Amino acid sequence: MTELLFLPVMAGLAVALVAGPMGAFVVWRRMAFFGDTLAHGALLGAAFGLAAGTGLYLSVVLVCLALSLVLVALQHQRHLASDTLLGIVAHTTLALGIIAVSLMPDLRIDLFAFLFGDLLAVNETDVWALWGGAAVILAGLLVCWRPLLSVTVDEDLAQVEGTRVILMRVLLMLMLALLIAGAIRIVGVLLISSLLVIPAASARRLANTPEQMAVIASLFGVVAVLGGILVSWFGNTPVGPSIVVAAASLFVITLAVRQR
């Protein structure tokens, strides 16, 4: 069992570790819908990758990064509320992705794995790629932690005080896109925001500082990934959904904790 689960566990830990602090930003800045939109666009990326013959997940990463930049640009217009725009972008890209996949009948893409994750199928290269991505995101967070917090508190105040607000916004979106492209392997397109939002929301009641919240969210994510994999192994349940249910169970437990 240990040998069989080693790679999935390592892959899950890479994502869970980074999903803690990134999920905290998603919760603080109310970006959950952004995450969903990026994930929906990923299918379009997969179709591009298959059509162009470049690696599937490489093109998913590239499309997510490109889409995040488009979303930052769209934030600057004021005609439509941001959730309306995201709804348009998310479902248009998903529809385009499904059409693109259906136009390539000789290409086989496992839609179910794509929508709900295929953690048990990861290979060694995937694990290295996920840890590489995780290292990049953690480095970005460490280097820019304070300006990122400043921008999250109040963008006007941050800009007056000399923080480069647009740069931080773009950085956050790019890191989120990178994380989501990786997390698709773990829980799939449909469940991604849960991996970001649930551990961070669970950590809120236990944390008094932003740093505590980020670290506790990471720990909860790790516990959820391990718990989900175990449940999946012994209960023969799909692994992605099992991880999400494990995270949700932790959240319910933290509800019992008295708010400080």
Add this chain to the structure above:
Amino acid sequence: MANALLTLNQVSLALGGQPVLESVDLCLQRGRIVTLIGPNGAGKTTLARVVLGLVQPDSGQVVRQPRLRIGYMPQHIRIDDSFPLTVDRFLSLAANCRTRDRREALARTGVAALRSRAVQRLSGGEWQRVLLARALLRKPDLLVLDEPAQGVDVAGQNALYGLLAEVREELGCAILLISHDLHMVMAATDEVVCLQQHVCCSGTPEAVSRDPAFRALFAGQHVPAENLAVYTHDHDHDHDLHGDVHACEHHHHD
């Protein structure tokens, strides 16, 4: 001018096709307090945003001294409940500063006791003092305060203007105040700029209060005429917020 920190030349700006600022000139100098007054919708906050560099004007020039340090106290800010942040941590995001500096800044604005309070649990008046502490912590060359007297009682307003005068002495900074409340602000100010898209009139509080353009803008509106009276140093009485006159016990001049 030699000690001009920031100068606006003929600044114009339209938002959504609607002119908000028209050919506005403004000069902020070290050690001077300038108050921007005008009715709601006169463009005061937009002008402040131009000064702060948050919006670029459509035409006209903004000349800033290089490396100008600005302290900004916004009207209010909202921090999501999900963000665990104490007052002390909030201050530490403003500048590289020591714990002692943060304690001092909070003590100065009279909210030392709130240091470890979660920012979501501050009242409106407490928030304003915390925001002022954060602005002061940056040891600014220019301090911009948007409606600082809002929601603060009369005693609190007096304390606030006293503190601003002190800060001006100590840091030698320029202060730009924004207010729609004519009454208190006029006392503590070197120059009043009366805005209604364009600058209607400007000058010392005494000069502005006698200016026909100023009276046309405010008299006959919601402001009772007697509130247009201006504090000067030789007053031997005091006004309360209703414009009533009281004998003053500690301000007799020979």
